[in-house]
Amino acid sequence: MNRGIAVARETRLLERVAEGDHAAFRELYESMSRSIYFYLYRILRDESLAEDVQVEVFTQVWKGAGQFRGQSQVKTWIFGIARNLAMNALRKHRHHANIDDYRDIADDGQPNPEDADRRRFLQKAMDMLSDKHRDVLDYVFYQQMTYQEIADILDISENTVKTRVFYAKAALRKAIGKLGVKRDEI
Amino acid sequence: MxxxxxxxxxxxxxxxxxxxxxxxxxxxxxxxxxxxxxxxxxxxxxxxxxxxxxIEEEIPFPSSDRVFSRIMDNIDAQEKKAASPDGPGVLFEKLVDFIRATFFSPRIAWAVAAVQLVLLVTLVGTMPDTQDFETLSSGGATTETVLKINIVFEEDAMEKDIRALLNQLDAGIVAGPMANGLYVIELTQSPSPDDVLKTLMDSKFVRLAEPKY
Structure with a gap:
């Protein structure tokens, strides 16, 4: 869906949510729950904690819909709520990310072993990134956000986001080097 | 282009x-x-x-229906709590909503400010000359205590953010930063330690806060 159309649709849905429309709330939830859960899980690395925070995020969306002033997009507003609640949960649970929490991608069933190896190396390298760097790559390549949208959520400048994306990529290259693999070998 | x-x-x-x-x-x-x-x-x-x-394939997405049902239960529970007549938190939230709604209009805000000014002038003008009250600081027992807290701020916390947070709590830095980034802050306004710590830990600019004994 064209992003402009999606933005208008999300705004309309949130307006209906503010009027207490349960069907609109469900629709908004269905359109965003997967990306919000992905986001929370990548920060918290804990299934049940991510789910608990997701429940809280959408509860806040329901309660706060009437206060939304349209100064940002609905999507970035909800991600802002998710980020704040995730950071609070992180502090409370002192749940530190651990590289071992990630499972390797199994080679079984992959159609092409060379592709599987390449992805496995790259993913291992990505797991070695700092939360900040992994986070910004997630925003760009999973959430498909623009620099400005990311800047709105993180409350930093657009230029800082741009710089961070390229630092993240450089860090990924470095991590690949640490794994003892040259780029052209993967 | x-x-x-x-x-x-x-x-x-x-x-x-x-x-x-x-x-x-x-x-x-x-x-x-x-x-x-x-x-x-x-x-x-x-x-x-x-x-x-x-990466997405590895994320254990929960059942969408189950989570939505939890969300609705959570909303119901919070709304029931809000509807309870004797909930002090609810009254406070209603008061905040009222203030927000009222002061959203600049005209009303100016009118209220004008009324406050008139009241202030009237009250000061009619105050008795003799002082028949005693301030806490004028002697006798005081309930003021000093609360010291060890605190580490987030790396990306800006000075203005830290200052705003400390101002909100009426707190000041009395020591630090130490080599490990630790500061000690002090509050003197009869604070409730639990509330202060909650405010600090809820702030996105604070990594760690604990009472200093």
Whole structure:
């Protein structure tokens, strides 16, 4: 869906949510729950904690819909709520990310072993990134956000986001080097 | 329109996501045809983007229906609590909502300010000359205590953020930073330690806060 159309649709849905429309709330939830859960899980690395925070995020969306002033997009507003609640949960649970929490991608069933190896190396390298760097790559390549949208959520400048994306990529290259693999070998 | 090399490089992630405008995309593709470095950079970013379907596959997404039902239960529970007549938190929230709604209009806000000013002048003018009350600081027992807290701020917390947080609590830094980034802050306004610690830990600018004994 064209992003402009999606933005208008999300705004309309949130307006209906503010009027207490349960069907609109469900629709908004269905359109965003997967990306919000992905986001929370990548920060918290804990299934049940991510789910608990997701429940809280959408509860806040329901309660706060009437206060939304349209100064940002609905999507970035909800991600802002998710980020704040995730950071609070992180502090409370002192749940530190651990590289071992990630499972390797199994080679079984992959159609092409060379592709599987390449992805496995790259993913291992990505797991070695700092939360900040992994986070910004997630925003760009999973959430498909623009620099400005990311800047709105993180409350930093657009230029800082741009710089961070390229630092993240450089860090990924470095991590690949640490794994003892040259780029052209993967 | 032609873009410089740095701008073209910045466009790569947006190009991959399809977030460039038609004219930007056309300019980017034209540059791509004649710039091997840009092409190489694009292919490296594409490789990162290609990881995401696999990453997504590994995320244990919960049942959408179950989570939605939990959300609705949570909302119901909070609304029931809010409807309870004797909930002090509810009264406070209603008061905040009322103030927000009232003061949202600048005209009303000015009118209220004018009334307050008149009241203030009237009250000061009619106050008795003799002082028949005693302040806490004028002698006798005081309930003021000093609360000291060890605190570590987030690396990206700006000075203005820290200052605003401390002002909110009427707190000041009395020691630090130490080699490990630790500060000691002090509050003197008869604080409730639990509330203060909760405020600090809820702040996105604080990594750690605990009472200093």
């Amino acid at each position: 032609k873009y410089d090399a740095a701008t073209l490089k910045e466009m790569i992630p947006l190009y991959i996501n399809g977030r460039l405008s038609d004219s930007e995309r056309a300019a980017f593709e034209a540059a791509l045809a004649s710039d091997p470095a840009l092409k190489q950079e694009l292919s490296e970013f594409e490789e990162i983007a290609a990881l995401y379907p696999d």
